Amino acid sequence: MSGKLSPSLMCADVLNLERELTALDDLGVDYIHLDFMDNHFVPNITLDTGIVKATKSVLKHMKRDIHIMAFKPQQYFDRMEIGAGDIVAVHYEACPDDLGDVLADIRARGASPFLAISPDTPVDVLPDWFDSIDGVLVMTVYPGFAGRPIVPGSLEKLKAARRLIDESGKDLLLEVDGHVSWELCGKMREAGADIFVAGSSSLYQKGLDLGEAVARMTELVK
Numbered sequence: 646m647s648g649k650l651s652p653s654l655m656c657a658d659v660l661n662l663e664r665e666l667t668a669l670d671d672l673g674v675d676y677i678h679l680d681f682m683d684n685h686f687v688p689n690i691t692l693d694t695g696i697v698k699a700t701k702s703v704l705k706h707m708k709r710d711i712h713i714m715a716f717k718p719q720q721y722f723d724r725m726e727i728g729a730g731d732i733v734a735v736h737y738e739a740c741p742d743d744l745g746d747v748l749a750d751i752r753a754r755g756a757s758p759f760l761a762i763s764p765d766t767p768v769d770v771l772p773d774w775f776d777s778i779d780g781v782l783v784m785t786v787y788p789g790f791a792g793r794p795i796v797p798g799s800l801e802k803l804k805a806a807r808r809l810i811d812e813s814g815k816d817l818l819l820e821v822d823g824h825v826s827w828e829l830c831g832k833m834r835e836a837g838a839d840i841f842v843a844g845s846s847s848l849y850q851k852g853l854d855l856g857e858a859v860a861r862m863t864e865l866v867k
């Protein structure tokens with residue numbers, strides 16, 4: 646399977662979200678990355694539940710890739726209208742007591758549960774959850790803001806996550822999120838990533854033609 650793009654909507658023109666979504670949809674992009682933050686798990690607020698929900702009415706074929714950087718994420722699922730076709734990534738660090746219930750709730754709604762880990766969380770925590778998820782999201786920057794530098798050792802971490810998935814024999818997807826730059830995306834693909842969150846370090850750099858940027862990154866991660 647070729648690598649798939651998941652452009653990060655929080656890095657797009659937030660004053661023209663419908664235009665941005667339609668442009669990506671019409672370019673045949675597979676996923677739209679929707680970052681939700683609660684200002685507690687991370688010190689920021691970006692797209693709110695209403696915007697995440699509203700994207701459903703605009704999308705034609707692009708699938709929602711919802712990244713919830715929040716404690717108690719289940720409280721937002723109804724408001725986001727989580728359902729079939731959605732990827733929903735919740736953070737290991739944000740669900741210390743009820744991760745199993747949270748992942749099961751996502752699956753019960755017909756969506757694909759992904760487990761996200763922040764840079765300081767080792768990949769060793771992942772295998773215990775492989776039976777409960779469809780994929781892993783490895784954060785290669787500290788979550789909460791676009792434009793952050795990549796955390797040293799991130800490529801090795803992606804390789805380690807891919808190795809654990811392969812050794813498990815499970816057909817899980819590996820998503821990489823954070824500083825997916827022109828220079829690094831090919832190396833991230835070689836490290837075993839399948840889905841690439843494209844933000845300010847690539848697609849949304851100033852002055853780029855979106856169609857050309859999408860074509861270029863699609864080629865780099867295929």
Ligand code: DX5
Pocket residue numbers: 653655656678680712786787788789790791792793822823824825842843844845846847
């Ligand atoms: C940051 C978000 C990312 C962010 C990536 O916490 O999870 O999705 O938009 O943006 P860049 O590419 O600027 O790191």
Ligand code: ZN
Pocket residue numbers: 678679680712822842
């Ligand atoms: Zn994200």
